[in-house]
Amino acid sequence: MELWYTEKQTERFGITAKIKRTLHTEKTEFQQLDMIETEEFGNMLVLDGMVMTTERDEFVYHEMVAHVPLFTHPNPKHVLVVGGGDGGVIREVLKHPSVEKATLVEIDGKVVEYSKKYLPTIAGALDDERVDVQIADGFMHIAQSEAEYDVIMVDSTEPVGPAVKLFEKGFYEGISKALKEDGVFVAQTDNPWFQEELIRTVYKDISEIFPITRVYTANIPTYPSGLWTFTIGSKKHDPLEVSDERFHEIDSKYYTKEIHTAAFALPKFVGDLLK
Amino acid sequence: MELWYTEKQTERFGITAKIKRTLHTEKTEFQQLDMIETEEFGNMLVLDGMVMTTERDEFVYHEMVAHVPLFTHPNPKHVLVVGGGDGGVIREVLKHPSVEKATLVEIDGKVVEYSKKYLPTIAGALDDERVDVQIADGFMHIAQSEAEYDVIMVDSTEPVGPAVKLFEKGFYEGISKALKEDGVFVAQTDNPWFQEELIRTVYKDISEIFPITRVYTANIPTYPSGLWTFTIGSKKHDPLEVSDERFHEIDSKYYTKEIHTAAFALPKFVGDLLK
Numbered sequence: 192m193e194l195w196y197t198e199k200q201t202e203r204f205g206i207t208a209k210i211k212r213t214l215h216t217e218k219t220e221f222q223q224l225d226m227i228e229t230e231e232f233g234n235m236l237v238l239d240g241m242v243m244t245t246e247r248d249e250f251v252y253h254e255m256v257a258h259v260p261l262f263t264h265p266n267p268k269h270v271l272v273v274g275g276g277d278g279g280v281i282r283e284v285l286k287h288p289s290v291e292k293a294t295l296v297e298i299d300g301k302v303v304e305y306s307k308k309y310l311p312t313i314a315g316a317l318d319d320e321r322v323d324v325q326i327a328d329g330f331m332h333i334a335q336s337e338a339e340y341d342v343i344m345v346d347s348t349e350p351v352g353p354a355v356k357l358f359e360k361g362f363y364e365g366i367s368k369a370l371k372e373d374g375v376f377v378a379q380t381d382n383p384w385f386q387e388e389l390i391r392t393v394y395k396d397i398s399e400i401f402p403i404t405r406v407y408t409a410n411i412p413t414y415p416s417g418l419w420t421f422t423i424g425s426k427k428h429d430p431l432e433v434s435d436e437r438f439h440e441i442d443s444k445y446y447t448k449e450i451h452t453a454a455f456a457l458p459k460f461v462g463d464l465l466k
Numbered sequence: 467m468e469l470w471y472t473e474k475q476t477e478r479f480g481i482t483a484k485i486k487r488t489l490h491t492e493k494t495e496f497q498q499l500d501m502i503e504t505e506e507f508g509n510m511l512v513l514d515g516m517v518m519t520t521e522r523d524e525f526v527y528h529e530m531v532a533h534v535p536l537f538t539h540p541n542p543k544h545v546l547v548v549g550g551g552d553g554g555v556i557r558e559v560l561k562h563p564s565v566e567k568a569t570l571v572e573i574d575g576k577v578v579e580y581s582k583k584y585l586p587t588i589a590g591a592l593d594d595e596r597v598d599v600q601i602a603d604g605f606m607h608i609a610q611s612e613a614e615y616d617v618i619m620v621d622s623t624e625p626v627g628p629a630v631k632l633f634e635k636g637f638y639e640g641i642s643k644a645l646k647e648d649g650v651f652v653a654q655t656d657n658p659w660f661q662e663e664l665i666r667t668v669y670k671d672i673s674e675i676f677p678i679t680r681v682y683t684a685n686i687p688t689y690p691s692g693l694w695t696f697t698i699g700s701k702k703h704d705p706l707e708v709s710d711e712r713f714h715e716i717d718s719k720y721y722t723k724e725i726h727t728a729a730f731a732l733p734k735f736v737g738d739l740l741k
Contacts, residue, residue, distance in 0.1 A: 203484040203505035207472060230478035248659075251733070384523075384687055410685055410693040410733070412659055417692015418685040445733045453731030456724040458526070458685070 200415035257283035273329035275346030276302030282316035336369035532558035548604035550621030551577030557591035611644035
């Protein structure tokens, strides 16, 4: 018997992956959680029918969410990750020696629990002593924070289910308040092939709040279209003006100093969305 | 009834696209040719079970094959496209006013015939008076050419079927001979997620023949992994040393002057393949 997991990334297009077995399936308080063992991409976390991360290609997303804002900020000490219960972003954050404390606020404790069990190379960093894992509502956490963080990363699902409010302007205003005066924030902002309107709206909202707003991309095979965008809002530091000597060596498989800058060169149709 | 076309891009992973209908299916002298109408990507040409091009995302591949070498060469007059019977590369080539003649050598006349019928926005340029369409073996054409072309583009299928010999070192040696003394050549060289060995071998072969060898990437949603590589071999002109004033405005949806350079910044794991 051959088992295949198929994700309709749109109503009309999708990916399909041969699987060895289902490791866990559960309707949590917040979403449908499935963990499957695929042949091509290793273990794969699926939330509400959308691939969140896989053992094989997770490094792209996690490195690109973390290192671009962390190298943009000259001295990030206190970092907040909203969502990201699989722990991959935290793992990358901890590679920066300036970071003294990394707070993770994940709404769904089950994501943390099953990532630790089935994605240990990703979630292992959550046990580091610099990490504070809070199972709580990231939206509320942001609303209650003031001038607390150097860098905030929003590692959400796509804008369905519990993540909808993480794409609203009020949330970005809260993030601005939660950041220190020279803080930097980044959000994953989906793909430009099937989510043009989302990218346009989010960019407009963030650029009305932050003096510096920039979009960059990375290639993630298991995400819709393979081309993913990230939007940075920054109060003071420009990701395109990081001095050369600020880049230190980092253990990575996707991110490089050259990629840091090149990722902001947008395909014309993507740049046109922001005009 | 719902019809879906599924391509196993590897034995263990693939894409699936909802289709309206099959427009044409035929076993030609060289390969299986299928033309289908998909809901998400418009009409789609499939050869030997591999997506070659779709109306919606074809611009990425065709622009990136054509414009990077054509802006690298200071005055491309005579251009050869090996393969590329759908006409998309030729369409982009003709956007460069210096080009006096564009020769297309496609082995399978059926590809040209059905592209003209079902992909008119792609194949229409084949009727331009500057274009010489030859239904012939590109490998033989190269073997018989000497110092004839300014730029040669190899727009082949993946290395199966008639395209296998287009990935061999002897073919690249022939290309070098077929180019003028300052000629530039580019080949599509598949994806770095599932074809690591191919990229490594081709890069090694080309760099043993051409003084300047460089790899760049583009995002193509319907191609395996979504991340595609192109390898340039150049006798004299470096694609990374194109002076700013040489870039002229061009009608494009992906290519920009900034993308021209940024596309050469490789994700670390891709760059590592070339070491």
